[in-house]
Amino acid sequence: MPASKRRITAAERDRALRLRRTLTMAFGVAGAAAVAALAVAAADTHVGASTSRVATSTTASSTGTTAKSTTPSTSSSGTGSSSLSTGSASTGRSSSASTVSGGS
């Protein structure tokens, strides 16, 4: 009797993607292809993590800016990371301030 089908969980998706990266590093494209089906399934699992790669690569055409990805170079926006990206700040000079960050 065939096993019942179920949608893969986010954890399973992440494991599959990690495995694919490992295989890609170890065996190149052929290794990655071995788990391609899992990756495709992962893309439909849920939102967030796997979403942005698709969306980001096509955003530029909708904004008419460039064919290149508009993912911020230092940003995790839309990269689907599982935690908030951290940043750093140092002391600034009010005489050099370019703008104000405040409520709006």
Add this chain to the structure above:
Amino acid sequence: MTLAAYRGTALGTSMHVVVTDPDALDTATASVEAVVDAIDRACSRFRDDSELSRLQVGDGRREGIVSPLLAQALATALRAAELTDGAVDPTVGEAVRNAGYSVDFGAVPADGAPLTLAVSPVPGWRRVRLFPATRRVEIDAGVEVDLGATAKALASDLAAAAALDAMRGGGVLVSLGGDVSVAGEPPEGGWHIQIAEDSRAAITPDGETIAIRAGGVATSSTTVRRWQRGGVELHHIIDPATGLPAAGPWRTVSVVAGSCVDANIAATAAIVRGAEAASWLDGAGLPARLVDRNGAMTRVGGWPAPGAQAS
């Protein structure tokens, strides 16, 4: 290094574009305006012709294939909800509308008759489903999506990246209503950003100022988008657990993160999370400045101390 700046308005708030190459200002500004316009057309809940408004027409369960940009904005909002355990939830649409914020804020009356508001959790972000591979969206009946919490910050990030790409070098800062994103090579000493309750405030000599070299800064506050109904003060940051304006101890929270979106998510979540927000931000390694209802400040996560301001 001479910086050049454009100051205008967009998305019902201020828009600043600052570049390290003055010759690139027009190019950068045009790129930013294109991104902002695209976000407005995709995500606004105040435009009947926006893609989000058209998607949400009807009372029952709604579904459809959305544009790449709206898919990205929805993914960002749902990621925010997941990372904050629902403190930043895009299904607050009905709650914020019931509280009186139903049109562009400039048209919201400052005062009005009393409202009857009930404590009722918002439907919850899990009732919105996005299938990235096909960009298919399903919104359950009774759910009203509002992307206001994250779409403006996403616009800042995308605009900064688009401007940098169009400039072909240098550095750029984009601020949309105080949601700041920087990209490219920063000026010497970094981008200097003054922190205030209100993004419309003028830069002052004694204002607390920080410098960043990458990523973004965002400030969420209950003190700016406020209105009264029946003499009761209301604001736009909804606590998803109650469906009412958040009533925690913090009135303004500023956060530095690897992107403007992430800074915005953390700042808004901190307002909603209340007393435990400072330890949450500190534990996440996010430099943050929290101002309580009495004006007392708490700085965590490596936020520069005010006494260390350089002259």
